[in-house]
Amino acid sequence: MITRIVTIDDDINTLKSLEQLLELKKFKVFPHLTVNDAMNNFDKDDPHIAIIDFYLDDITGVELMKKIHQRNPDIPVIILTASREINTAIESIKAGAYHYLVKPVQPDELYSTIDKLVESQRLKEENLRLKNELTAKYRFENIIGKSAALEEMFAILAKAVQTKSTILITGDSGTGKELVARAAHYNSPRKDHPFIKVNCAAIPESMLEAELFGIEKNVATGVAMRPGKFELADGGSIFLDEIGDMAPSTQAKVLRVLQEREVERIGASAPRKVDIRVIAATNIDIAKAVEEKKFRQDLLYRLNVFHIHIPPLSKRKDDIPLLAEHFIQKYSKENGMEPKKIEQEAMEYLSNRDWPGNIRELENTIERAIGISDSDMIKVCDFDQGIAFRSPAKSATVLPPVGLDGKSLDDIVADFEKDIITNALVENRWKQNKTAEQLGISERSIWYKIKKLGIDMKKVDSEE
Numbered sequence: 001m002i003t004r005i006v007t008i009d010d011d012i013n014t015l016k017s018l019e020q021l022l023e024l025k026k027f028k029v030f031p032h033l034t035v036n037d038a039m040n041n042f043d044k045d046d047p048h049i050a051i052i053d054f055y056l057d058d059i060t061g062v063e064l065m066k067k068i069h070q071r072n073p074d075i076p077v078i079i080l081t082a083s084r085e086i087n088t089a090i091e092s093i094k095a096g097a098y099h100y101l102v103k104p105v106q107p108d109e110l111y112s113t114i115d116k117l118v119e120s121q122r123l124k125e126e127n128l129r130l131k132n133e134l135t136a137k138y139r140f141e142n143i144i145g146k147s148a149a150l151e152e153m154f155a156i157l158a159k160a161v162q163t164k165s166t167i168l169i170t171g172d173s174g175t176g177k178e179l180v181a182r183a184a185h186y187n188s189p190r191k192d193h194p195f196i197k198v199n200c201a202a203i204p205e206s207m208l209e210a211e212l213f214g215i216e217k218n219v220a221t222g223v224a225m226r227p228g229k230f231e232l233a234d235g236g237s238i239f240l241d242e243i244g245d246m247a248p249s250t251q252a253k254v255l256r257v258l259q260e261r262e263v264e265r266i267g268a269s270a271p272r273k274v275d276i277r278v279i280a281a282t283n284i285d286i287a288k289a290v291e292e293k294k295f296r297q298d299l300l301y302r303l304n305v306f307h308i309h310i311p312p313l314s315k316r317k318d319d320i321p322l323l324a325e326h327f328i329q330k331y332s333k334e335n336g337m338e339p340k341k342i343e344q345e346a347m348e349y350l351s352n353r354d355w356p357g358n359i360r361e362l363e364n365t366i367e368r369a370i371g372i373s374d375s376d377m378i379k380v381c382d383f384d385q386g387i388a389f390r391s392p393a394k395s396a397t398v399l400p401p402v403g404l405d406g407k408s409l410d411d412i413v414a415d416f417e418k419d420i421i422t423n424a425l426v427e428n429r430w431k432q433n434k435t436a437e438q439l440g441i442s443e444r445s446i447w448y449k450i451k452k453l454g455i456d457m458k459k460v461d462s463e464e
Helices: 012-024 035-040 061-071 086-095 107-137 148-160 177-186 205-213 248-260 286-291 297-303 317-334 344-352 358-372 409-427 432-439 443-453 459-463
Strands: 004-008 028-032 049-053 077-081 099-102 167-170 195-199 237-241 277-282 306-309
Touching (some): 012 028, 077 086, 086 099, 148 177, 148 306, 205 248, 286 297, 409 443, 432 443
Parallel strands (some): 004 049, 049 077, 077 099, 167 306
């Protein structure tokens, strides 16, 4: 996009000089000698930037800037003047000017100022685009499902998002707690402010306090000052995922944040006020954890203002066909394919499974089926009964017992499948077409499986 710049100066020489300098950099310039001419053509010029003289007939540059901002408050203004008085510069900047340049304008300074301004505008537009995309992505209607359980969840969520109260989300792993947390934020008045996620189970207990509350400078040699997640979320929302795994000592400090709305960095002498919405989630039985003295009851009371429970997929069978179709569209597109269809028998197979891994397990199953299927129709045989159970005679690998080393069935199947394909690749000197032929699948499927299972094709060089 070509940057459009309007210039306003009652000195014809300055106006021509600016026009020549700016056109050298391929900017589109709209020069005006009078304020009336500039304002009459403002909508037609549709500028991205305005460069205006501070001293104009009957009006100052600051007054003109206000007129421009009445028409479009997002247009940055650069003020020009022959005066080197610092007061003039301060007045312009305080009034809202982006920058201040002294006449005669130096080309390097002009170009540097506009380059920084254009980059700043680009980043601002990119941030706005990303925010709009996030808001659209996490609209309530993008949470797939029509079951009664989900409708009840939506009813509570719609009320919760309009308040500042805390939200507690419970449900099994893989049910979509983070998706609901993000939807709560991006459908609330806080949507233009930060959404900060903290996985309490993934951060060691010794580090979690510093992560949440931050560290003051000079706490210890070599330790840099940094704000905590609560401070970074100021004005927005903080998502405390897996809060049930938080240590009691840290729970006490989080309770104080909820009560006082202030945080204190490690080593600080005074607390800092924060305006945050806390959204917490856990997959454990939080009431049982309170009974067992593993979770503070007073903290649960503070968190549980709005309680949203996401039922397991086994309790929302009506949602499985909708979710399956959504994931088929998603992964067909990601793999550059026309959207596949699914046989009725295959859909019934999906609907009748219990899905202990919930939506995450269903999604992984669909993704795998998209890669395995050799036709435009997904069949029952494209699901878990895939090539992992069709080993060639030469690859006599024994299937390990279910539950080995605490692995899930999906992990065991994936490991077994990886062994079969790797063995076949070695036998065929890492030739994917010959390996696919030996295994009785398409070259596209073998490519997909190599990528999905993380088989290291760099071994080709060492084998050859």
